[in-house]
Amino acid sequence: MNEKPGYYAIIPADVRYDKRLPSKAPLLYGEITALANKSGSCWASDDYFCRLYGVSRSTVQAWMQALERYGYIVRNVTFKPDSKEIDKRYITLSSAVYPKTGQGYTEKSDKGIPKNRTDNNTSLNNTTTTLGEPELINFWEKNGFGFISPKNREDLMYWVDDFKKIGSTDEQAVQVVKQAMSNAIDNNVRRYSYVNAILKNWESLRLTSLEAVTAYEAQRTQRQKSKSTSRRASTDVYHNQGDVQDEDLPW
Secondary structure, eight states: OOOOOOSOOOOOHHHHTOTTSOTTHHHHHHHHHHHOOTTSEEOOOHHHHHHHHTOOHHHHHHHHHHHHHTTSEEEEEEEOTTSSSEEEEEEEEBGGGOOTTSSOOSOOOTTSSOTTOOBOSSOHHIIIIISSHHHHHHHHHHTTSOSOOHHHHHHHHHHHHHHHHTTOOHHHHHHHHHHHHHHHHHTTOOOHHHHHHHHHHHHHTTOOSHHHHHHHHHHHHHHHHHSOTTOOOTTOTTTTOTTOOGGGSOO
């Protein structure tokens, strides 16, 4: 197995501040996210983690057991053909740790993962580690938004996933999110809250491609030009989104 971690590791607030976990378990969780593949699974061995952290196998196992006990990971094994000998062990990230609200899941159990909790088959990494992530982060940081925070990075990837859910292809979803950042740059408002407001509007209108977004924005601009420059539509869906102020908006 080729154990090559990705550039980013993710440690959600639920994991970081869970006092039931051993002190180094959140770091182990972050390493698992960095190693996870497109299906959200990590194949790293205990030996890998032992070498990485300079601890014993029993210590790594204790961290793993705690992460599994409180619903953050699921461990599975495959066996060699016609044998009870373990062939491979893989660790799957629990999708319940990554709700869109960013508040973490509310139900935690000391008895393992609840039955209604599913593995990350829709893939944390399809939306946050592989699909479009380098392109979007590079665009963000090279166009005046500043260094992207882990929270904003995660939120942008959630938007990619959301547009896929309403009909965008992988590429279309990435381009729509990128265009929202371009619009924020054009309006000289380089804040995530502004980008978020734009994306909320486009999602509500089910604009699933760059072409649809471009056509809508052209029509909206034309409508704005036909109005008196002294008037602003009080019902515009972009208003009152987070810390976006009226004076920030170009219409």
